[in-house]
Amino acid sequence: MKMQNVMALLRKDMRLSRMVFLGGVAMWPMPMWFTLAVVCKLYMIDPAASGRSLARIAGQGVTACMMLSGLMVAMVVGHLMTSERADRSSAFLSYLPFSRREALVSKIMTALALATAFLLLNIVLRAVVLHFTDMGSYWREYIIVMLACGTLIFGSTWLAGTCFRSGAIATAAGLAVPIALWMSLWLSHFEEPTGLFLLFVTWSVGLGVFFFIAGSTVFLKQRPEG
Amino acid sequence: MTDQSLAIRTGGVTKVFRRSPAVSKLKLEVKKGTVFGFIGPNGAGKTTAIKMLMGLLKPDAGEISVLGLDPQKDFEELKQRVGYVPEQHLEYRWMRVGELIRFTSSFYDRWDEQMCRQLVQQFKLNERDKVKWLSKGMLAKLSLLLAVCHEPEMLLLDEPTGGLDPLIREEFLDGVLRTVGGEDQTVFFSSHTISDVQRFADTVGIINDGELLCHLPVETLLSGTKRIRLVVESGKLPEEAVIGAVYCHTSGRESLLTVGDFGPAAVEKLKSFAGVKVLEVIDMGLEEILKDYIRGRRQSI
Numbered sequence: 407m408k409m410q411n412v413m414a415l416l417r418k419d420m421r422l423s424r425m426v427f428l429g430g431v432a433m434w435p436m437p438m439w440f441t442l443a444v445v446c447k448l449y450m451i452d453p454a455a456s457g458r459s460l461a462r463i464a465g466q467g468v469t470a471c472m473m474l475s476g477l478m479v480a481m482v483v484g485h486l487m488t489s490e491r492a493d494r495s496s497a498f499l500s501y502l503p504f505s506r507r508e509a510l511v512s513k514i515m516t517a518l519a520l521a522t523a524f525l526l527l528n529i530v531l532r533a534v535v536l537h538f539t540d541m542g543s544y545w546r547e548y549i550i551v552m553l554a555c556g557t558l559i560f561g562s563t564w565l566a567g568t569c570f571r572s573g574a575i576a577t578a579a580g581l582a583v584p585i586a587l588w589m590s591l592w593l594s595h596f597e598e599p600t601g602l603f604l605l606f607v608t609w610s611v612g613l614g615v616f617f618f619i620a621g622s623t624v625f626l627k628q629r630p631e632g
Numbered sequence: 633m634t635d636q637s638l639a640i641r642t643g644g645v646t647k648v649f650r651r652s653p654a655v656s657k658l659k660l661e662v663k664k665g666t667v668f669g670f671i672g673p674n675g676a677g678k679t680t681a682i683k684m685l686m687g688l689l690k691p692d693a694g695e696i697s698v699l700g701l702d703p704q705k706d707f708e709e710l711k712q713r714v715g716y717v718p719e720q721h722l723e724y725r726w727m728r729v730g731e732l733i734r735f736t737s738s739f740y741d742r743w744d745e746q747m748c749r750q751l752v753q754q755f756k757l758n759e760r761d762k763v764k765w766l767s768k769g770m771l772a773k774l775s776l777l778l779a780v781c782h783e784p785e786m787l788l789l790d791e792p793t794g795g796l797d798p799l800i801r802e803e804f805l806d807g808v809l810r811t812v813g814g815e816d817q818t819v820f821f822s823s824h825t826i827s828d829v830q831r832f833a834d835t836v837g838i839i840n841d842g843e844l845l846c847h848l849p850v851e852t853l854l855s856g857t858k859r860i861r862l863v864v865e866s867g868k869l870p871e872e873a874v875i876g877a878v879y880c881h882t883s884g885r886e887s888l889l890t891v892g893d894f895g896p897a898a899v900e901k902l903k904s905f906a907g908v909k910v911l912e913v914i915d916m917g918l919e920e921i922l923k924d925y926i927r928g929r930r931q932s933i
Contacts, residue, residue: 414738418724452751497722500688502739503711 411504414517415512419486420519426485427520430478435528436470441467441499461535470527471551475524478481478562479556480522480580484514486566489574489619506626513625521560528552547603554607558584565621568628583617584610636700639786639818640685645694647680651862656842662820662835664785669833669850670822672923677842678822679719682790684717691730712741715779716756719791721771724765728787729774730759733781740782747811748781755807769800778806780811787812787823793828798830799824805832811823826919830854836918838925845925846892851919857921858894859914862887865907873905878921879928890916890924 445460490496499509538543563580566595570576586608595602640662647655657676657711662668670678673743683689684696687703687710696703701905717863723732737743752759755773757766766774772792778849779787793801805828812819821831829850836853838846846853856880862869869887878890891898894911894913902910 413737419726426920468774472862494720494722495724497720498724501686501711501718501736502714502736503708505708578877629688 407505407508407582412515413549414505415509416515419516420513421496422489423482423516423520426482427523430481430524431527432542434474434478434524435531438464438473438531441470441558445446446504452558470534471531472528475528475625476555476559476584477577477581479521479524479579480577481573482524482565483517483563484522484559484576484580486517486592488571488606489562492573510622510625516561516620517564523554525552525556548608551603554614555584558587558610558617561617561621565617565624568621571603573624583613587613596624621626629631636920637663638697639666639699640668640696640820641695642685643695645681645684645691645696647677647684647689648692649680655684655691655699656862656915658839658842658844659716660837660844660847662818664817664818666834667819667832668821669829669836670820670839671826671829671918672822673832674824676839676840679790680842681824681839682788682820686710686788712782715773715782715784715787715834717775717779717787717789717792719794721768721772721775723771723778725762725764727763728759728762728765729757729766732763732774733759733778737781743860744781744783747783748777751777751781751807751811752843755803769796770802772796772800772804773807776807776811780808782861783815784828786818786820789819789823790823791822793823793825793829801828808832826917826922830918831880838922840926840929843929845929853921854916854918856890856894857916857924858896859892859916859924860889860910861904861912861914862889862897862902863911865909869908870905873902873908877928879924879931881927890921890928 441464445463448455448463449460490499531551532545533550557582562583563576565574566579567573569577588606591602591606591609592599595605638661640660642658644659644933645655645658646653658677658681660681665875670681671683687697687707690704697712698710700804703710708838724735727735728781729752733748737745737748746789751757751773755770755777756776757770757774763771763774778790789808792808793804796804796873808819809832819832821829821833833850835847837844837850848856863885864882864887865885867882869880869882870888874889876891878892879888879889881888889902898908899913902908
C-alpha cells in the first residue's frame with residue numbers, strides 16, 4: 407500500500423465530504439438554539455424559575471442535537487460512499503493506478519474522522535449542559551448509548567452505501583436500522599424491560615461492526631466502474 | 633511476431649452482456665510503436681474491447697496481454713504504463729483544473745511537470761477554472777493531458793474526438809501527435825471519424841457486432857480493397873465469383889463487387905466467367921471500405 411496514494415485519496419475524500427459535513431455542523435446545534443430561545447422566554451416570563459430547571463430544559467435540546475448528529479453521521483457517510491458512483495466520477499478513479507484497498511483505507515479514515523468530529527461536538531455540548539444540571543450520574547450511560555448507536559448508524563450506512571448508488575437510501579438505512587432494532591427489542595421485552603439498555607448496546611455494537619466489515623468486504627470485491 | 637514486439641495481443645476474447653455477445657473471439661496483435669485505428673459502427677464492441685484492454689472489464693473468455701501484462705492481474709502497473717482517454721469525460725466536476733492535475737499526478741511514479749505546464753498553455757486551460765465550467769473540447773484536452781503527462785508507453789483513446797467540432801478535433805489530434813512522439817509509444821484509438829483514422833493510423837481494425845472483420849495495415853487495406861463494376865448478361869453474378877468478396881451489390885445487369893484481395897488474378901478470375909464483363913476498377917477510401925465490410929457482413933447474415 408502506497409501512503410502517497412492514500413494521502414491523495416484522503417484529501418479528495420475530505421474535500422468530497424466537506425460541504426455535507428459543514429452543512430451538518432451548521433444544522434446540528436439548531437435544536438439547541440431553539441431550546442435556549444425557549445429557556446430565555448421562560449426566564450423572561452418567570453425570573454424566579456430555578457436555573458437548574460431551565461438547564462434541564464436545555465438538556466432536552468442537547469438530546470435533540472445528539473439525535474440530529476446521528477442523521478449527520480448517516481448523511482456524511484452515505485454521501486462519502488455513494489456520491490462518486492452517483493455522478494459516475496468513480497469511472498475516472500478507475501483509470502488511476504491505485505488499489506481498492508488504498509481507496510478503502512481512505513474512505514474509512516475520512517468517515518471515522520468526520521463521525522468522531524460529530525461525537526466530540528456532542529460530548530462537549532453535553533458536558534457543558536451537564537455541568538449546570540444534576541444529570542451528571544447519567545454521563546456514562548449517555549456516552550455508551552451514543553457510541554453504540556453511532557456504531558450501528560455508521561455500520562449500516564456504510565454497508566448500504568457500498569450496495570446502493572443513492573445517498574438518500576444509504577442515509578435512510580443508517581437511520582432505520584437503529585430504530586428497527588430498538589423497536590424489535592422493545593417489543594420482544596415488553597413484559598420484562600430489565601436489561602433492555604444493555605441488550606440494545608450489545609446488539610448495536612455487534613451489528614454495527616458486522617455491517618462495517620460486510621460493507622468493507624463488498625467495497626473490496628466491487629469492480630472499479632469503467 | 634514475438635511478444636516483446638507486441639504492445640497488445642488478444643486471443644479469443646469474448647464478452648457477453650445479457651446473453652448478447654459484445655465482443656466475440658477477438659484476435660488482435662498490435663505492434664509496439666504503431667498507431668492502431670479501431671473502427672466500426674455504434675455498438676460494434678469497440679468500447680467494450682478497449683475497456684477489457686484497460687482492465688476495466690473482465691472478459692468472459694480468451695486471453696489479453698497489454699505491454700506483456702495481464703490487465704486483470706497487473707492493473708496497477710498497467711495503469712502506470714498506459715494512458716487512457718475515455719469517450720465520456722467523467723473527471724471530478726467540482727475540482728479545479730489545477731487541483732485535478734495535482735490529484736491525478738500524485739498516483740504516478742513519473743510525471744513530466746514541464747510537459748504538463750506546456751500542455752496547459754497550449755490547450756489554453758486555466759488552472760483556476762472548475763472542471764464543470766469546461767466545454768466538451770476543453771474537457772477532451774484536459775483528459776488527454778492527464779493521460780499523457782505520466783509518459784505512458786501506450787495511449788488508449790476511446791472515440792476521443794466524438795462530438796468535437798473540426799477545429800477542436802484537429803487541435804486534439806495534433807496534441808496527441810505532439811505528445812506521443814517516442815518510437816516505442818503505441819497509440820490505440822477508436823473513432824467514427826474515418827478521415828482521422830486514415831490520416832493517423834498505421835494499422836486498422838474493422839469491428840462489427842463484436843467480430844473483427846479485418847485487421848490490416850492501412851496501406852495494404854487501401855491498395856488491396858477495390859470496387860469492381862461488372863456487367864452480367866444473365867443479370868445474376870455466378871456464386872463462385874462472389875466467394876471471398878467483401879460485398880456485392882447488384883442492380884439490373886450491373887453489379888458492384890468489393891474485393892479485399894485485389895490483384896490482376898482477381899480480375900482474370902472474374903473475366904473467366906461466361907457473360908461477365910469487367911467495366912471498371914474503382915479505388916476506395918477507408919470510409920467506403922468500412923461501409924462495404926459492414927454491409928457485406930450483414931448481407932452474409
